[in-house]
Structure formats: structure tokens, C-alpha cells
Amino acid sequence: MAEAFRTSVVVPELCNISSGIGLRAPHHQDIINTLPAVGWLEVHSENFFHFDTPHFQELMTLREHYPVTLHGVGLSLGSADGLDNTHIDKLKQLVERVEPAVISEHVSWSRINGVSVPDLLPVPLAIEALEVLARNIDHLQNRLGCSVLVENPSSYLAFKESDMDEATFLTALCNRTGCGLLLDINNIYVSAHNAGFDAEEYLQNIPPAFVGEIHLAGYQENRVDDVAEIYIDAHNQPVHPPVWELYEMALSIFGDKPTLIEWDNDLPPLQVLLEEAFKADDVRARRTRLRSNNAA
Amino acid sequence: MLHELQKNFFAGIFEQDRTILDSIQPESIITPEQRLQVYRNNAYLILTEHLQKIFPVTTKLVGNSFFRQSAKTFITAQPPTSGDMTFYGENFPNFLKYLPSLSAHPYTGDVAMLEWHYYAAGVLPLRPVISPEQFQQELQSNGQIIEMAFQPHVSILKSPYPVLDIWQHIRNDKEDALDKLEINQPCYLIIYRNGHEVMLLSVDEAVFAFSDTIKTGETAEKSVDAALRIDPDFQPAEHIQYFLCNKMLCFPEKENRETP
Numbered sequence: 001m002a003e004a005f006r007t008s009v010v011v012p013e014l015c016n017i018s019s020g021i022g023l024r025a026p027h028h029q030d031i032i033n034t035l036p037a038v039g040w041l042e043v044h045s046e047n048f049f050h051f052d053t054p055h056f057q058e059l060m061t062l063r064e065h066y067p068v069t070l071h072g073v074g075l076s077l078g079s080a081d082g083l084d085n086t087h088i089d090k091l092k093q094l095v096e097r098v099e100p101a102v103i104s105e106h107v108s109w110s111r112i113n114g115v116s117v118p119d120l121l122p123v124p125l126a127i128e129a130l131e132v133l134a135r136n137i138d139h140l141q142n143r144l145g146c147s148v149l150v151e152n153p154s155s156y157l158a159f160k161e162s163d164m165d166e167a168t169f170l171t172a173l174c175n176r177t178g179c180g181l182l183l184d185i186n187n188i189y190v191s192a193h194n195a196g197f198d199a200e201e202y203l204q205n206i207p208p209a210f211v212g213e214i215h216l217a218g219y220q221e222n223r224v225d226d227v228a229e230i231y232i233d234a235h236n237q238p239v240h241p242p243v244w245e246l247y248e249m250a251l252s253i254f255g256d257k258p259t260l261i262e263w264d265n266d267l268p269p270l271q272v273l274l275e276e277a278f279k280a281d282d283v284r285a286r287r288t289r290l291r292s293n294n295a296a
Numbered sequence: 297m298l299h300e301l302q303k304n305f306f307a308g309i310f311e312q313d314r315t316i317l318d319s320i321q322p323e324s325i326i327t328p329e330q331r332l333q334v335y336r337n338n339a340y341l342i343l344t345e346h347l348q349k350i351f352p353v354t355t356k357l358v359g360n361s362f363f364r365q366s367a368k369t370f371i372t373a374q375p376p377t378s379g380d381m382t383f384y385g386e387n388f389p390n391f392l393k394y395l396p397s398l399s400a401h402p403y404t405g406d407v408a409m410l411e412w413h414y415y416a417a418g419v420l421p422l423r424p425v426i427s428p429e430q431f432q433q434e435l436q437s438n439g440q441i442i443e444m445a446f447q448p449h450v451s452i453l454k455s456p457y458p459v460l461d462i463w464q465h466i467r468n469d470k471e472d473a474l475d476k477l478e479i480n481q482p483c484y485l486i487i488y489r490n491g492h493e494v495m496l497l498s499v500d501e502a503v504f505a506f507s508d509t510i511k512t513g514e515t516a517e518k519s520v521d522a523a524l525r526i527d528p529d530f531q532p533a534e535h536i537q538y539f540l541c542n543k544m545l546c547f548p549e550k551e552n553r554e555t556p
Contacts, residue, residue, distance in 0.1 A: 046379060046380050046381065046382070049380050049382065050382060050419050050420070050421055051421060052421045052422040053418065053419050053420075053421070053422075054418065054489075054491075054492040055419075073379075074378075074379025074380060074381070075379055076379055079302065080298040080299035080302055081299070084378070084379060086378075087378070087379050087380060090380065109302060110379060111379060112299070112302040112303055112305075112306055113303060113306070114377055115306060115310075115375050115376070115377060116375070116376040116377060116378055116379050117306070117309065117339045117342075117343075117375065117376065118339075118342045118343065118346070118376065118379075118381050119335060119338050119339050119342060121302075121305060121335060123298075124298070124301065124319075128297060128298050129298055132298055156331050156334040156335065157320050157321070157328065157331035157332065157334075157335075158320070158321040159301070159319050159320060159321065160318075160319055160320065160321050161297075161301070161319065162321075194326075194331075196324070222334075224326050224330050225330075227325055228324075228325045228326045228330075230326060230330075230331070230334055232334065232338075
């Protein structure tokens with residue numbers, strides 16, 4: 001069944017347009033009033049599972065002006081219990097209403113034995129978790145009738161059971177299910193720091209054709225003790241300089257990709273978020289020029 | 297094996313169980329316990345912030361520190377059961393109501409209940425409304441009141457305390473005014489959404505009884521009877537008119553209708 005969705009992960013609606021931003025409730029009216037020159041808007045799917053509410057109406061107003069992508073945070077694709085079909089059905093209803101350019105979720109889990117936590121918990125990078133994820137992604141894609149992108153989460157620990165690196169794991173997942181990747185460059189940087197792997201090598205091991213979208217966000221440095229720091233994927237500040245550098249490297253490997261700025265906590269004025277998106281546009285334009293020059 | 301690992305991970309987050317630590321790679325200056333603590337902190341932080349967004353007045357009423365401690369106890373006892381967090385926190389007002397440490401402030405749970413309904417009114421769906429014209433048409437053609445229900449976003453609240461006054465004073469940073477309140481004043485409220493705005497309507501006991509009976513799915517006739525038992529002069533027409541004009545009424549869902 002997964003074969004039916006084994007198509008290109010290129011998203012025509014998002015190609016050759018400016019970078020997008022995550023749409024958060026405090027910015028709704030500002031964006032409706034000013035319609036800024038941003039490429040597209042991404043919303044957390046679960047925030048719009050209840051229709052006919054003021055927020056949903058605002059989303060549908062914005063949908064008339066921008067492509068919208070749905071980014072799930074609560075489906076728990078890596079759960080050994082399988083997926084919650086009620087959750088999928090709500091997502092499907094939302095998809096029918098919004099007609100998103102992309103549907104995405106995370107390579108993580110958050111629910112077991114009927115209990116959920118609103119976080120993106122890590123899976124062991126091993127065959128059993130790969131099979132569980134592949135089964136759940138197949139189920140999701142079959143139920144939705146379309147392919148999805150899955151995002152690499154930030155991780156703060158590694159399991160003893162893991163026997164492959166994350167790039168290999170994600171590549172195998174795409175090969176098995178036909179899904180694409182939403183590559184979060186900040187998450188790669190954060191996980192590389194926390195687990196001590198090479199972020200550039202990670203990028204080199206991802207097949208460019210699998211990358212459908214890129215996320216950028218800010219992280220937070222948390223001191224554990226006098227000598228150690230854990231980086232937290234806090235989404236509460238601008239994209240850090242080393243993440244911009246890694247992003248530029250990603251574009252040099254993958255070619256131009258639809259890019260989105262995420263900012264969820266300590267939300268700044270809309271203009272700050274827009275400037276981050278414009279900065280991503282500048283990097284994309286520079287890489288495209290370089291590629292053209294090299295080709296010439 | 298994955299199921300066991302995930303079960304142990306949750307026990308590590310919510311029950312301080314240490315079994316999961318054996319599954320975490322130790323080769324680093326940061327210990328498995330410190331690494332697990334990041335997830336533990338995230339879970340409680342996200343859930344506490346979720347509750348604080350829904351209950352800002354309650355947070356001010358009990359103080360930030362007490363709220364966060366209470367939220368932690370609540371989250372541990374009743375973690376979410378769905379990836380859709382919209383309605384997580386519905387049981388928090390009742391949890392506060394029976395918290396022994398709040399027994400000197402018995403209205404706290406009801407203030408939180410008001411806040412829950414205020415929040416829920418903004419996220420609950422809107423079903424097709426009964427218009428004043430439809431209502432009149434039915435009344436004229438059949439001589440009886442149309443079968444009606446409240447919109448899902450309409451809530452009815454009764455408290456032995458003046459929770460609306462308490463809520464308004466705290467919301468408007470007028471905590472000093474609380475000392476002047478007569479604390480044993482009952483309060484009857486209807487909370488609903490009008491367009492994008494959530495409205496709080498203070499009503500008397502008869503209107504409360506009328507509205508509460510409609511809310512429980514009873515017929516209009518039984519609802520009027522409930523109000524008349526409290527106020528023999530109760531006039532339903534003006535209240536139904538208010539409900540109709542504010543788009544608070546809809547047709548009952550078929551599966552909820554009682555079979556005769």
C-alpha cells in the first residue's frame with residue numbers, strides 16, 4: 001500500500017516562493033490586516049481540530065491569501081501502541097477543509113497505554129522502532145490518501161538499543177513508506193551538540209530527493225553543571241549563527257528547498273519573525289546564484 | 297520491547313521511576329538522569345503553561361508558585377489522554393475545589409470553573425442556530441415552543457460565592473476590592489460566545505433553573521416548569537428572545553433526543 005505514495009516529495013505549491021513562517025494566534029490579526037510578503041503559513045494541526053471557532057475562521061481567511069501547511073505535534077508516529085484513529089480522522093477533516101500544501105509530523109512518540117504528553121520523545125534508532133514507525137506512517141498515509149513529510153526531532157539522549165545513525169534511520173523510513181523529510185536544521189544542530197555527532201556528516205548522508213521542506217528555529221543553551229550544557233529546542237529566539245551556517249550547507253547539498261521559520265515561545269512582534277524569513281530568502285537567493293554561476 | 301521502553305519512559309517522567317535510565321547511553325559527562333530530566337521538565341513545563349493560559353485569573357488568585365505546585369500534582373495524577381490538548385484541564389477546577397490546602401478559599405475551584413467555561417466557549421463549535429423567524433414560524437404553525445438546545449459553547453454556572461465579582465476584580469488588578477465582597481453571595485451565570493467575543497451573563501435563580509434544564513436536554517416545557525417552581529411570575533418569552541437574538545440556541549442533536 002505504501003507504494004501508492006512513493007512519489008516525489010517536491011511540493012509544487014511551495015516551490016519558487018518566499019520562505020514561510022509558523023502562524024501563531026497572537027499574530028493572526030496582524031497578518032490578516034497587513035498581509036505581509038511571506039511565502040506561506042504553517043499551523044500546528046491540533047490547534048485547529050475544532051472548526052467554527054474564531055481562530056479557525058481567521059485561518060480560513062488567511063488561507064485565501066497564502067498556501068498553508070499542517071504540521072502535527074500530537075499524532076505520536078513512533079508509538080508502539082499504533083496510532084489514535086480519532087486523531088487521524090480529525091486531521092483528515094482538517095485537511096479536507098484547509099487543503100494544505102504539506103502535511104507533516106514528527107519522527108517521535110508521545111503516547112503509550114492511553115496517556116499522552118505534549119512533547120516529542122525520542123525513539124531508539126533500531127529496527128523495531130523503524131518497523132513501528134513505517135507501519136504507523138503507512139497507516140496514516142493510507143487513511144489520509146496522500147503522502148506526508150516527517151521531521152527529525154531534537155534529542156537530548158540516545159538509547160543503548162540504537163544501532164544506526166539518524167540519517168540512515170530517516171532514509172530507511174522514507175524508502176519503506178514513500179514519505180518525505182521535513183528537515184529541521186536547528187534540530188540537527190541541537191542533537192549533534194547533545195549527542196556528540198557531526199552535523200555536516202548527517203546532512204551529507206541524507207538523499208537530497210527526500211527533503212521536501214526545511215525548518216529553522218532558535219535553541220536555548222541550558223547549563224547542566226559547571227562543565228556541561230544541553231541545547232534545548234526552545235523555539236523562543238532568533239536562529240543562531242551556526243544554524244544559519246548549517247542551513248547554507250544544507251542548501252548547497254540539497255539545492256533550494258521550501259524553508260520555514262518556527263517561533264513558538266516568547267513570541268516577538270510579527271516583524272521580527274518576518275525578518276528571519278527574509279534572511280532565509282537571502283541565503284536561498286545567494287545559494288541559487290552560486291549554483292547558477294557554478295553551472296555556467 | 298519498544299512498548300516496554302516507552303512505558304518505562306513515561307514512568308520516568310510522571311512517576312520518577314528509574315528503570316528507563318538503564319536504557320539510556322551513559323557515555324558522556326551528562327548523566328542519563330540529567331538527560332531524562334530535560335524531558336521531565338519539558339513535559340511539566342508545557343502542561344503547566346497550558347493550564348496557566350486557560351486559568352490566568354486562578355493563577356493570580358492563588359499565586360504563581362502555588363498554582364505551579366498544584367498543577368504539577370494535577371498533571372501527575374491526571375496526565376493528558378489525547379494528543380489533542382484542547383480540552384486538557386477540564387478537570388482542574390474540580391481538583392482545586394477539593395484541594396485541602398485551599399479549604400480557607402473555598403471559592404477558588406468555582407473561579408477556575410468560570411475560567412474553564414470562558415476558555416471553552418471560545419473553542420467549542422458553533423452549530424446551525426435557530427433564528428427568531430424559525431422560532432416564530434414553529435410557534436405559529438404548531439402552537440408550541442420549538443424543540444431547542446443550547447449551542448455547545450453555552451455553559452451554565454452556579455456557585456455559592458460571588459465568582460463573577462472575584463473574577464472581574466482579579467482580572468482588572470483590583471485585588472484590594474476582594475476584602476469588601478460579601479463572600480456568601482450566590483452567583484448564577486450563563487457563559488456564551490457572541491461572534492468572536494465570550495460573554496458572561498449574570499442571571500437570577502429562576503433563569504438559571506430554566507437555562508440549566510434546557511442545557512441538560514429537557515424539553516422547553518419542563519424548563520419553564522423548573523423556573524416557575526422558583527419564581528411563579530417567571531416569563532420565558534423575554535429570555536428565549538434574548539437567547540435567540542444572541543444565537544445561543546440550536547436544534548437538539550438527534551441522538552440526544554429522548555424517545556417518548
